[in-house]
Amino acid sequence: MAIGSLSKLYYLSFRNNRLSGHIPPSLGNLSSLVSLDLLGNTLDGSIPEELGQLEKLQYLTIDGNKCLGKIPYILYNLSSIQVFGVGRNRLYGSLPPQLGLFLPNLEQLYVGGNRFTGPIPVSLGNASNLFILDLGDNNFTGSMPMSIGWLKGLKLLRASYNQLVSEKDEEFTFITSLTNCSVLEKLHLSHNKFSGILPNSIANLSAQLSIMHLGGNQVFGAIPSGIENLAHMISLRMENNLLGGTIPIQLMKLNKLQYVVLAGNKLSGKIPNPIGNLTQLHLLRLSINNLHGSTPRSLGKCQHLQLLHLSDNNLNGTIPKEFSDIPSLLELDISMNNLIGFLPSDIYKLKNLFRLDTSNNELSGEIPKTIGTCVHLEYLYMKGNLFHGSIPPSVGTLRGLQELDLSHNDLIGHVPDDLAQLPILEYLNLSFNNLEGEVPKQGIFQNASAVSVLGNNKLCGGISELHLPQCPKKDFKKEWPISRKVLILIAIVAALLSFLLLCLLLVWSKKSREKLVSTLSMGDNFLRVTYAELFRATNGFSSTNLIGVGRYGSVYKGIIDRMEMIVAIKVLKLQQQRASKSFRDECRALRSIQHRNIVKVFTVYSTFNLISGNDFKALVLEYMPNGSLDNWLHQSENELHPLKILNLIQRLNLAIDIACALDYLHNHCRPPLVHCDLKPSNILLDDDMVAHVSDFGLATIISEGINYSQCQTNSLTPKGSIGYIAPEYGTGANPSTYGDVYSYGILLLEMVTGKRPSDDLFKDDFGLHQFAKMALPESVMDIVDRRLLSEDIDIIRHNRNNNRVNSMVHECLVSLVKIGVSCSVESPRARKEMKDVIAELQKVRNFYLAATIARNV
Structure with missing residues (x-):
């Protein structure tokens, strides 16, 4: 029976499935239909005009598909519509001027993420029940209608990424019109062409306002001191405007602020010292302004700060050592200022730091040897300073490093050989220092386009494309007579000592x-x-x-x-x-x-x-005080520490740690090793929740150049633990790096799903690999360990107004499962190499961090 014949059907939902093709015109025959929900599929084609026959329809959502063309005009005759959602499609055309009159019962309107043009209808002010209005990511032109201010129940207004302008150039008057919207919570007007002075009436906006985004416009003047009235503000973005004056000290009273972005303006004066009162800050961007004075030490009180960008100002003084006391810090950018003094040696405390930029200052002293303990560093820029001494060998232990720039300093000594062993280093600039000695030829040094060593006149060797002189050969002839005498003397003494030691032992x-x-x-x-x-x-x-x-x-x-x-x-x-x-x-x-x-x-x-x-x-x-990964993944609620739960970012960091260890064993250890028993109980966690691979009782030294997937062994007992053993080991294949990769894939899937490969769910030929593979991509949320991402899962399942962030988090989880599945495929040759796994995991981590920041903004 065709679905169009169900004349008594009043509720129809296919939300978040994998439906494709066109929307059936026969849906117009469902005369009793009150709700039609097609959100989150891949439907294409035009929206059928037949839907205009659904006179009882109150709820229509076609968001997140690939629908083309214009909205059929007949749909505007559905006067009973309360929720009208066509966002994130490929629709074009303009909205009718009478839209607010046609749909008087409208409560929620979603047209964002399309290609609509023309003006925003003034009549929307007549839809008095409207409380969500999403117009963002289109090409709307003209000014924002002042009639929007008539909507006293408006909670969310999103009009970002359009071509909207102010009614007058002197003042951004539309802000004033919104003071009548007494329950407004979220205001998104960024990336338009609004201009004029930011009015003092901003102080009269809703006390419930938690998000105000005005970035990417041409607004000028000072930030009004009355902004202190917006006591519930969580996210404030006014970047890339023409704002001047100082950062008002009244802003420091908004103690719920988590995101402050004022970069790319003309702000001057000092950063107010009470900024440390904003203890909930996650992100602070003040780059590209004219700020001066010292950096407030009080920022050390912001213990949740993840991104701190102060670059391209006129800040002076030293780097506050209190920065090292911010455990959550992921990015620190203080480049292009006038900072002096040393880089704090306590930087080793920043265990989660993955980007550090101190470029173009006047910093001096040696690069701290403790920099090697910042194990998650991926981008390290220190060019254009006065650093001296040698490059600490600990830099070569940063296995996740992708870009390193130490150019234009006064560094001396040799180029550390360990830099050639960094597995994913893509850019290295050591130019214009005083380095000497031979340049390595391995690793990144094989790629002349990725390496610069210019201006180091005492360097030699390296690949020919670097155009360095050959290193001089040492002449041992003159030294040989002396060396020979010394060697003979050492040999005699060693023989005597050995004889005496043997007598004593007997x-x-x-x-x-x-x-x-x-x-x-x-x-x-x-x-x-x-x-x-x-x-x-x-x-x-x-x-x-x-x-x-x-x-x-x-x-x-x-x-x-x-x-x-x-x-x-x-x-x-x-x-x-x-x-x-x-x-x-x-x-x-x-x-x-x-x-x-x-x-x-x-x-x-x-x-x-x-x-x-x-x-x-x-x-x-x-000793590893935090025990094994197995204890963390599989503890029950009855255990002593039921609240010790690993969230997604922690699991990502641990997965990268383990992958780095395997990459070292397979590709950088001499001789190469295969672990042969990788599983959660053999992964131990230190004080800083860094993973350490242990138990090498089954480890096998391998010879390079052997095709292990084809080799056979006489051993009848496969190495490893049940559930983690590569399938080829069961047929007699020799231990190989492919086998470790398989075990890693199973371990990664266990970290994501929270299920052991020995779970009762898995029987016969159905295992953890098949379980995860079957869930890709749409059903991944159904197999994820609920403890891993409880907060984000709630957002994905219940927050229907933040679909971009929802898809970002979902994409991270899908990517993780795909990595685990591709590592644990049956064919050894089809499995990934660990260096590629590291690169992919780091991309997932960066993408997820961006999602967590965007989630609340």
């Missing part, structure tokens, strides 16, 4: 019941411990100190008294089959590893009793 082994086999250093920081110290550190390996139990060992928390160091001590269960081999494999793997996202091993301890033959083997590891 004597000691006869007198002692226990013999120390080996205490192996796992790096330069060699921690020497005794069995007695490990025993005391763990209270005799007490169960109260036990923090984890694995396949081949138990992990205890301990304190090495003499060093006041908290460590984790992994004691091997040597009675377990393969435990000794696991111990040897882990030692061998960890000996060559050094990366911020891999758990540090301080030392390895192994003894055996010559009489009883009992062995004791342990690894002394860096």
